[in-house]
Amino acid sequence: MQLNNYDTVYFLGIGGIGMSALARWFNQQGMFVAGYDRTPTPLTSELEKEGIQIHFEDDIKLIPSQVETNKTLFVYTPAIPKNHKEFNYLKGKGYTILKRSEVLGLITKSHKTIAVAGTHGKTTTSSLITHILKVAGVNMVAFLGGVTTNYASNLISEGTANEETIVVAEADEFDRSFLKLFPDIAVITSVDPDHLDIYGNHQEVIKSFTDFTHQINKGGLLVKHESIRAIENEMDGVKVNTYGMSRGQFF
Template sequence: MNFSEGIDRMQSSKVSLEKQFNYRPLRGHCVYFIGIGGVGMSAVARILINEGCIVAGSDVRTSSLTSTLEEMGAKINTKQDGSLMPAETDMVVVSASISEDNPDLKTARKLGIKVVKYSQILGSLMKEKRGIAISGTHGKTTTSAMISTILKTAGLDPTFVIGGEVPDIGGNAHLGKGNLFVAEACEYDRSFLNLTPQVGVITNIEEDHLDYYENIEKIINAFGDFASSISKNGLLVINNRDDNTAIAVKRAHCKVETYSLDISSDWCGEVISGGSGINRFKVFHKGKFFDNFLLKIPGAHNVLNALAATAVCTFIGVDRDSIRTALASFTGANRRFQIIGVKNDITVIDDYAHHPTEIRVTLKAARELYPAKRIWCVFQPHQYSRTRHLLKGFTKSFQNADKVILADIYAARDNDYEKTAMHSVKLYEEIRNTGVDVQYIPQLCDIVHVLSSRVKRDDVVVTMGAGDVWKVSYDLVSIL
């Protein structure tokens, strides 16, 4: 069943897209995305293009994602000043980062065009299939990518929307012919509560997005709402070693399965070897041997992601041979410990880590993979508010790096108060006080020049952050 047929079917149902949005995005209609360059927004835009919708949009930054959309026929502008919205626009989709004073959004409001959130349209798409939603503070993208890879390997042709590019399966989105819909479920703005999954995953729950939630109790409560949204005949898969998740899962009405490296979990992983960059591990299900697995991506955290993916796909009905084969060929998502290049025996890696826990586990994986090499970490903090709220956590995250270079904070959704209340210099001072060899270099272009003159043979450079710090890794490789 294609999307247009699905919408026709939903006309007669109690919960229809028309009732939710007063709009039916049928073939030929125009949908305008404000913030179309976002990973999730671009993914939904790709799906609608493939369904025959006319897609246009705006974003202040161009990227490979916007270039791909333009190649598919989307009309994209970087002005975002309200002047280039097509006259035939039927619906406007906004990302969670778009504020009410955005000129494009103000134009849409003035013209009376229906405006919906990205998460709402994602939820409406999921209703037409068997939804699988992957949530959690960390590991969502990799776990979503693993599940999508397994389902594709098994021949189930899922639709998926992932918060990162996954080259092995065609990018960050795909409109499949099968009845499964895999979506990375973001908790910011309680967006994941717009989804109606039959299967859910909670990888972990930590303090994040405190500019919205204020405290961990409110975050746990939102995840509790997510847990309660899983259909009663479905499955919720959770990390058994996360105390906050244990609180949230009490709200679930469905079957729950746990995973960890502890034999007390329903799904247990026993790591055999992992220092060479290849994780070999045994999997046990309810105490019984399930199979031997291999992952080509480093870190014990990725073994946990694989356990969650295995639990989900087994519930769906995928055989263990397909799971094992898919995981063995899985090379990861872009910006997740992605090796950008090796030049003159200098290895350059890029990673999306922007939370203290993510930084710590990524550098731990780098140290395990390169135990005798000098590791440089180039970190670009993401959001003034996140840096302020999690300052103490950030200061303790760089112990596995030999040298740290700190860039200026990348602003996203930050108000004027946040921009004056925090500065990278403050983070630099806190990190230096822990004994870490850290240097503050505000501009990315200057960081590239410093690195190019100081890195030596056998060094490893890891760029980290959710902003545009990835440019450093590519520029450095081109210079070396």
């Protein structure tokens, strides 16, 4: 699937922090962007100010007419319930509807990517990396899991998007979404027992993060916190560095 085959993007759950960053990205690329969310929020208000059409009632009649074409990319969040009218209507019409993580994976597939994973510290770390790159004038775009105070946005960019653009993305372990990413550089801040309603136990969390490290492109780099013992310090074709306050190669 090639994203340049589409000129319209429709989001189910557009007000989510990850979904809204994607919506902003496609809007900046000149695509027609619209979507549904359950309730208005300050974030959805900002999206509307940026020219994105949003409605807050699950009603197929409110889907913009220009959306129902084969040039539209449909994106949904797993938080959408199975009985959602718009979701089932679009699915019944035969449209392909992708998860947010799948779309982020498609974006990162064609760009050098820095992916930040960890049960804690993803947003802080990815925001720091983003700020450094932006201040340095590097051509980049960052999809963040929070609205930063200094930039007042969860989508931060520098320069005009092209093949040289570096992508910074939060690699979310929730429902194993980060396994859709294939980064050149991966950062892992922590591998604590979290989302056990999905994973069941800590060992499954560790296994998922280990699987994520195997997604790093050959010749790439893994940077992990010094406290993470469960992930090996040596990998075939991938350089491994550690960071921390007391040990590691980065301080």
